[in-house]
Amino acid sequence: MPPEPAPVRVVLAEDGVLLREGLAGLLGRFGFEVVGAVGDAEALKGAVAELAPDLVVTDIRMPPGFTDEGLRAAVELRRAHPGLAVIALSQYVEQSYASDLLDSSDGKRVGYLLKDRVVDVEEFVANVRHVLDGGTVVDPQVVRQLLRRRRDPLLRLSEREREVLARIAEGHSNAAIAKLLYVSEAAVGKHVGSILAKLDLPPADDTNRRVLAVLAYLRTGREQ
Amino acid sequence: MSTPQPQTPFGALTRRRFLLSRWPWRSLGFVLTSPPVSAVTAGVLALISMPWLIALTYVIDAGAEPNPPQLGLLMFLIVLGTVLVGALGPLVALPLAALERLRLRLVDFRPMASGHRTPGPGLWAWVRTRYTESATWRELAYAVLLATVAPVLFVGLLVLGFAAVTLMLIPVIVWQEGPGQVDFIWSTIDTMGQAVTIGVLGAALLVLLPYPVALLAGAHGALARALLQGRGRGELSAELGAVSRSRARLVDAFEAERRRIERDLHDGAQQRLVTLTLQLGLARLDIPAGSPAADSVADAHDQAKQLMAELRELIRGIHPQILTDRGLPAALGQLADRAAIPVEVRTHIPRRLPGHIEGTAYFVVSEALTNVAKHSGAAAAEVAAHLVADVLVVEVRDDGSGGADPDGGTGLTGLSDRVSVMDGTMVMSSPPGGPTLLRVELPCPQNPPPSA
Numbered sequence: 001m002p003p004e005p006a007p008v009r010v011v012l013a014e015d016g017v018l019l020r021e022g023l024a025g026l027l028g029r030f031g032f033e034v035v036g037a038v039g040d041a042e043a044l045k046g047a048v049a050e051l052a053p054d055l056v057v058t059d060i061r062m063p064p065g066f067t068d069e070g071l072r073a074a075v076e077l078r079r080a081h082p083g084l085a086v087i088a089l090s091q092y093v094e095q096s097y098a099s100d101l102l103d104s105s106d107g108k109r110v111g112y113l114l115k116d117r118v119v120d121v122e123e124f125v126a127n128v129r130h131v132l133d134g135g136t137v138v139d140p141q142v143v144r145q146l147l148r149r150r151r152d153p154l155l156r157l158s159e160r161e162r163e164v165l166a167r168i169a170e171g172h173s174n175a176a177i178a179k180l181l182y183v184s185e186a187a188v189g190k191h192v193g194s195i196l197a198k199l200d201l202p203p204a205d206d207t208n209r210r211v212l213a214v215l216a217y218l219r220t221g222r223e224q
Numbered sequence: 225m226s227t228p229q230p231q232t233p234f235g236a237l238t239r240r241r242f243l244l245s246r247w248p249w250r251s252l253g254f255v256l257t258s259p260p261v262s263a264v265t266a267g268v269l270a271l272i273s274m275p276w277l278i279a280l281t282y283v284i285d286a287g288a289e290p291n292p293p294q295l296g297l298l299m300f301l302i303v304l305g306t307v308l309v310g311a312l313g314p315l316v317a318l319p320l321a322a323l324e325r326l327r328l329r330l331v332d333f334r335p336m337a338s339g340h341r342t343p344g345p346g347l348w349a350w351v352r353t354r355y356t357e358s359a360t361w362r363e364l365a366y367a368v369l370l371a372t373v374a375p376v377l378f379v380g381l382l383v384l385g386f387a388a389v390t391l392m393l394i395p396v397i398v399w400q401e402g403p404g405q406v407d408f409i410w411s412t413i414d415t416m417g418q419a420v421t422i423g424v425l426g427a428a429l430l431v432l433l434p435y436p437v438a439l440l441a442g443a444h445g446a447l448a449r450a451l452l453q454g455r456g457r458g459e460l461s462a463e464l465g466a467v468s469r470s471r472a473r474l475v476d477a478f479e480a481e482r483r484r485i486e487r488d489l490h491d492g493a494q495q496r497l498v499t500l501t502l503q504l505g506l507a508r509l510d511i512p513a514g515s516p517a518a519d520s521v522a523d524a525h526d527q528a529k530q531l532m533a534e535l536r537e538l539i540r541g542i543h544p545q546i547l548t549d550r551g552l553p554a555a556l557g558q559l560a561d562r563a564a565i566p567v568e569v570r571t572h573i574p575r576r577l578p579g580h581i582e583g584t585a586y587f588v589v590s591e592a593l594t595n596v597a598k599h600s601g602a603a604a605a606e607v608a609a610h611l612v613a614d615v616l617v618v619e620v621r622d623d624g625s626g627g628a629d630p631d632g633g634t635g636l637t638g639l640s641d642r643v644s645v646m647d648g649t650m651v652m653s654s655p656p657g658g659p660t661l662l663r664v665e666l667p668c669p670q671n672p673p674p675s676a
Contacts, residue, residue: 016495016499019499019502022499022502022503025503025506026502026505026506029506061545066487067548067549067550068550091545092540092545092546092558093561094546094550094554115498116533118502119502119505119525119529119532120529121508
């Protein structure tokens with residue numbers, strides 16, 4: 001566990017006033033300090049420049065265009081502040097959104113979640129903490145849908161390996177995956193090695209290869 | 225000369241310089257060429273309606289002396305005549321109509337096309353087309369009028385012309401025979417003065433003769449145009465154009481309305497519901513586990529979550545947000561992800577398409593995939609959407625059992641309706657045993673309508 005310099009400073013971007021207040025309340029309840037809460041992407045960029053927060057939680061669909069303003073702002077912010085943790089909330093599953101975001105800054109300290117996840121407060125907060133700790137969180141539904149796409153290089157993976165990859169994408173450690181799938185940690189390690197090999201990932205001893213594996217997945221979803 | 229040139233004798237009649245224009249001569253040409261055509265038509269028509277004519281003489285005879293035993297023969301003649309006229313009449317009317325359309329150019333400058341459709345190859349196809357279209361029978365009606373009414377009017381005109389010439393000759397005759405020798409209608413012409421007056425009257429009549437000639441030519445021309453012209457193609461296609469534009473506007477309006485409802489639900493009910501569920505989730509944390517309130521709050525939280533999922537589905541059904549936000553490829557990908565069987569999606573759409581086109585294409589694929597899941601028993605399906613030369617081609621293919629009937633299900637009819645509103649086409653191949661392929665083409669011009 002990394003030492004946590006308390007408290008985490010958060011900027012919130014969400015155009016719905018009610019939900020923005022609800023989210024602020026939620027984060028405050030768990031000890032985060034919400035230093036700014038804004039309603040559109042421009043204001044978000046301004047707030048980050050001014051307040052230098054540790055974490056941004058942003059809605060993807062915001063005024064004025066109601067398409068992917070929040071996402072583009074998030075990608076820009078990640079470029080400008082590589083260490084900034086970002087969690088993007090989406091109305092619906094769209095893996096290209098996730099890939100846009102995960103492509104930024106090595107895919108570390110980012111999360112892509114369906115907006116509905118916030119109502120499972122404890123899980124949501126656990127995801128936020130995971131991202132702050134340097135992890136990557138991709139909504140389970142995105143992963144599930146990706147797994148259903150029958151395309152290379154997914155085809156090269158066995159059923160079990162896909163399952164393991166799904167857990168990786170959800171941000172679980174090997175130990176956690178072992179527990180979830182009722183297998184030994186060594187077995188999970190073997191699966192991970194096999195996945196990385198099958199996805200042609202360089203055998204450098206960078207722990208971030210796990211994230212790269214997820215990225216490989218997401219990119220397949222974007223092809224064509 | 226700002227007034228437009230007249231197009232028919234009717235238009236020319238009211239002009240002051242009518243008599244000096246070419247219209248009297250054109251009209252005369254038309255009127256003088258009518259009798260031969262009329263005579264030949266009458267002859268042939270008389271031939272094929274001979275049984276009717278015979279029956280008619282019988283009826284006239286019977287008026288003088290009733291003769292019941294011939295009733296059967298009478299019926300036979302009437303039926304035979306009907307068959308002959310029905311079978312051979314069009315064969316007379318068709319070439320006549322073609323000729324008359326040519327002749328009509330003498331007195332009618334407006335373009336004119338026949339109302340005939342183009343038959344398929346083969347004699348049978350020709351027969352079926354010609355004998356079932358109204359244009360043929362209107363032409364037969366014209367032939368009958370030309371054979372019966374036209375001669376009467378022509379004779380009337382002829383009499384008028386003879387009268388004029390005769391009147392003009394009166395002074396000459398009187399001059400030769402001497403006054404008091406010539407009887408004119410009811411009295412004797414006594415003086416040369418009277419004779420000259422009559423002569424001048426005749427000359428005037430002759431000069432004014434072009435008016436009735438043009439009148440007859442004009443009336444004949446108008447009748448010919450009414451019976452021999454198909455509904456003007458220009459007119460018809462203009463009407464159709466207006467209709468399809470208004471249909472397209474309606475579809476656009478529906479599409480816009482759906483987007484508005486989706487936006488309203490998203491901004492209003494959905495947001496409130498998420499916030500409420502979030503608060504219930506927080507409340508759950510604050511209530512000590514095991515207390516009676518804990519269960520009911522947990523229950524409320526679960527129900528709220530379920531309601532959220534339902535509302536999300538409802539909104540997706542009204543108008544998928546992802547379609548508005550990310551365009552057709554992303555929306556089709558989502559459809560495929562949600563399908564019960566594996567669906568492969570290939571798209572090549574380099575630009576955003578007008579909203580109503582995207583909406584229609586999405587609807588088509590959505591319906592098609594629903595059908596695949598419901599009826600085909602397919603194990604996998606493929607969706608392809610390509611923009612080729614400003615036409616969006618959407619194909620949905622499955623490896624199921626086939627045998628889908630485009631006329632059978634309301635779903636497919638609905639699809640085809642929706643596609644045709646966009647000037648698109650839908651074809652389907654679904655042989656028994658499969659596979660099934662649904663192909664839809666939607667034209668999407670570069671300049672989208674403003675509503676997009």
